Amino acid sequence: MDLMIPDSGLLFWMLIAFGILFFVLARFGWPIITGVVERRNERIAKALDDAAAARQLLATLKLQEEKILQQSREEQIKMQEQMVALRQQLMEQAREAAKKESQIILEQTRKQIDIEREKAMQEIRSQVASLSVEVAEKILSKQLDSDIRQLDLINHLVDESIKPRA
């Protein structure tokens, strides 16, 4: 069976041709292709990892955001409460101040009124006095036209002025 005997000529050309083929492809073919694809695979793997990391980061950020929102809401409520309290306090203070002011004014008015009244009383008194003096003068001038009466009166007056001293 010459089919089973390798032909030396064909083997010779096979070794040369395959050798050249291997050399050329090993230099200019396979490493470039496999290198490019392997680098691409690495990039894809890295991109996937990055995406996963970004998703994780996003999740934590969302959590933080929620936390911050919650905090701010709480703070808002607190501030509102504080504002209400402050307002009430301010109103209280204002009311107090107004009360004091009105009291002072009232006091002053009262004093003024008192002074005015005193003045009026003084005036009335002096006018009454002068009036009474006038009246008395007129009465006296009418009554004291006799000596006896004059004397009686003088006596009466003297008695009167002595009595309180006694």
Next chain:
Amino acid sequence: MTGRRAILLFFLSVLIRGCLVPCAAEVKERPPVNVQEIILGHLKDSYQWHFFDIGEKQVVLPLPVIVRSKERGWHVFLSSRLEDHRGYKGFYMATEGLSEGKIVERNSAGKEVRPFDISITKNVVSLFFSCLLLMILVISLAGWYKKREQKGDSDAVPTGFKGAMEGFIMSIHEGVVKKCVGKDYKRYSPYLLTAFFFIFLNNILGLVPIFPAGANLTGNIAITMGLALFTMGAINIFGNKAYWKEILWPDVPLFMKAPVPIMQIIEFFGIVTKPMALMIRLFANIFAGHIIILALTSLVFLTVAMGPAINASMSAASVLFSVFMMVLELLVAYIQAYVFTMLSAIFIGLSRKEDHKDAPVSLNVKPENVQ
């Protein structure tokens, strides 16, 4: 609709042909068909490329013959010169003996001897063509990447045929080379990829019956021997210390290796039988596939003598079976290339592993692969 019509037309043509051929045969008595000769003629190498016959005339492409006679030196001439029965410059085709169908000469002692023959035969032409084709295909893909990378577009992914090529190449690179060789698989990847695609391309070209394809290259033992020699080199040249220790001083009781080197002899046979198995396996598989296809095709010519009805039905059956075998051979083309590459990778992986005892065999099945 068109598909059905095409099938109908096909059967009709087969029937008509079946009727016509016997009529022609009756007119001119032809010698009986020698199937063995036809089949072996198609499978064997030859000094010329035979296309077809027109009547008595053969249409061939003559190829250069390069021979070196021990006594007369180098000779280069076209194979068409050998058609003359007397031969050319003392060289002629042997008609019998071990070198039947090969160029021989008669030396000064009058003995018929084979000169050193490196003729560009049909298989050599086919070999050059397939190597060139593979080079163009692979380097054009590599060039595509280079061009994109120079443009700064390193993320570019090829589409169409180039994309398919990338997927195919990477499936071997990742699925066979990386898994079977192990740690430094990148070093062996170029050789194993070259071997795989050389075998695969030639298996496919062997199925295409049109020039310049159609030579039975991977079904030729010289070609598979060449491939096996390369694998043998890859295994043994770069084998590490553990590998050589395993051969020269294996871990067996002393009496098996010391005075009489029994184990060493066995291990040495292992070096030879591994590539030998690769050589025979590829050759036999492709060779057998071609024989079956050719035998089925020969049914058409064998049944001519049995009358038109049998001939027509057998022709149809033969075409159907041939189509089936062709499809099967497409599968075999891939499987044999895959097996050769995988076994080479495993043998290389075995010669590179660190320790025989601790390291698991390269054929290990990873837990995630076992469901």
